[in-house]
Structures are given as structure tokens and as C-alpha cells.
Amino acid sequence: MAVPQGLTLEDSRDLAGRERRPIVRRVLVALLAVFLVLGLFNVFGQRVSVDSGEGSAARLEVSAPTKLRGGLFFQARYRIVAIDEIENATIVLDPGWVEDITLNTVEPSPVGEASRDGRIALELGRIPAGEEHLLYLHFQVNPTALGPQSQDVDLYDGERLLVSLDRAALIWP
Numbered sequence: 280m281a282v283p284q285g286l287t288l289e290d291s292r293d294l295a296g297r298e299r300r301p302i303v304r305r306v307l308v309a310l311l312a313v314f315l316v317l318g319l320f321n322v323f324g325q326r327v328s329v330d331s332g333e334g335s336a337a338r339l340e341v342s343a344p345t346k347l348r349g350g351l352f353f354q355a356r357y358r359i360v361a362i363d364e365i366e367n368a369t370i371v372l373d374p375g376w377v378e379d380i381t382l383n384t385v386e387p388s389p390v391g392e393a394s395r396d397g398r399i400a401l402e403l404g405r406i407p408a409g410e411e412h413l414l415y416l417h418f419q420v421n422p423t424a425l426g427p428q429s430q431d432v433d434l435y436d437g438e439r440l441l442v443s444l445d446r447a448a449l450i451w452p
Contacts, residue, residue, distance in 0.1 A: 282445045316452075323451045333443045336363040337406075337432045339442040347380075347450045349422040357414040357432065361406040365436045368403040368412065371395050373431040375448065379424030384417040399433075404439050 282288055289295045324346030331340040342440065343355035357370055374397060376382070389400035406412050430446040 288290045293431075306352045310438050315417055321346060324350055324449075325353060332394055332444045332445055336436065337361050337365060337368075337434055339432065339444060341432050341444055341446065343400070343430075343446075343448075345430075345446065345448045347420045347422055347424075349420055349450070350427045351420045352383075353390045353418055353420070355418065357416070358411060359403070359406060359414075359434060360411045361408050364408045365406040367435075367437045368406050369436060369437070370403065370414065370426045371399045371433040372399045372401070374398060375428030375430045376418075378428060379450065381419045381421060382416060383419060384414040384415075386417075389414070409444075411434045420450060425452055426450060 281373065290448070325344050325348070326346070327342050328345040329340060329342045331338065333339075337359075338360040340358040340360075341355065342358070344351075344353050352382060355376075359365075359368060359370075361368075372443055377399065385401070389401040392402040393400040393402065401414070403414065428448045428450060430448050432443040432444045432446060
């Protein structure tokens with residue numbers, strides 16, 4: 280039987296020169312498997328991280344992921360426990376909370392919103408001693424976002440700093 284024109288037995292039947300191709304395929308599949316396992320161990324994000332701090336007048340707890348991906352919807356929960364009465368509770372967020380991240384919802388609505396030196400200030404009002412206030416913010420990471428973001432959170436009573444939390448988030452592509 281004749282070999283069709285343009286084909287050679289050495290290349291088509293004996294697969295000469297393809298000795299390394301199975302190894303390349305196996306390496307590529309192994310790299311994909313490593314990538315998936317890293318995702319299972321939260322290297323690329325969305326698992327919630329809880330940071331908390333306490334001052335003489337209040338406790339502040341922030342629950343939000345610190346590892347994010349483009350397109351991800353996530354929620355941040357801010358829990359304030361007043362040890363002493365707080366007359367004008369205000370949460371001040373670093374610009375990293377909304378830099379390349381879209382703020383979709385704030386619940387319950389703050390009493391007021393302002394800017395403090397380029398930082399977002401959400402005025403929550405009075406919190407009686409021994410009571411707690413929960414604030415929920417819903418975000419979406421913009422698809423073009425990438426890299427580290429400072430997401431510090433400060434709790435004030437008017438102009439007096441009560442608690443400060445240092446947070447950082449990393450946005451993966």
C-alpha cells in the first residue's frame with residue numbers, strides 16, 4: 280500500500296520527534312492541578328478574614344476577605360460594641376476599600392457620609408453603652424483591579440479616635 284502524498288511513515292506512523300510531547304502535556308496538566316489546589320487553600324481568595332481591636336470605649340471587628348479576584352462580589356461586616364456610650368460613631372475607611380472596587384450597598388444606611396482627608400467617613404450616630412451596631416457593605420472587585428490595597432479602618436467618636444485596625448487586601452487577576 281502506498282503512503283498518501285505529503286505524509287511520511289516516520290512522522291505519521293512512528294511519531295518521530297514527538298518523544299518529549301507526552302512530558303510537556305503531563306507538566307501542563309500538573310501545573311493546572313497545582314493552580315487548582317492553591318485555589319482550594321484560599322491562595323486566590325474570598326475566604327473571610329476577621330480583624331478586631333479594642334480601645335477603652337469600644338471594640339471593633341471587621342469581617343471581610345483579604346484575598347480577592349477580579350469580578351468577585353463580597354461583603355464586609357463591621358461590628359461595633361460600645362463599652363462606653365458613643366455619641367457620634369463614625370467609621371473611616373481607607374481609599375483601598377473603593378479603589379478599583381465598587382461599593383454596591385450600605386446597610387443599614389449611615390446617618391451621614393463625608394470625606395476625611397480623602398478617606399470615606401460613614402457617620403453611624405449614637406451607640407449606647409453595652410450595645411452593638413452592625414454595618415454591612417457589599418462590594419464588587421472591578422475586573423481590571425490588581426495588586427495590594429490598604430484597607431485600614433478607624434472608629435471615631437466625633438473627632439476622637441477610639442479604635443484603629445490595620446488591614447490589607449491583595450487582588451489577584
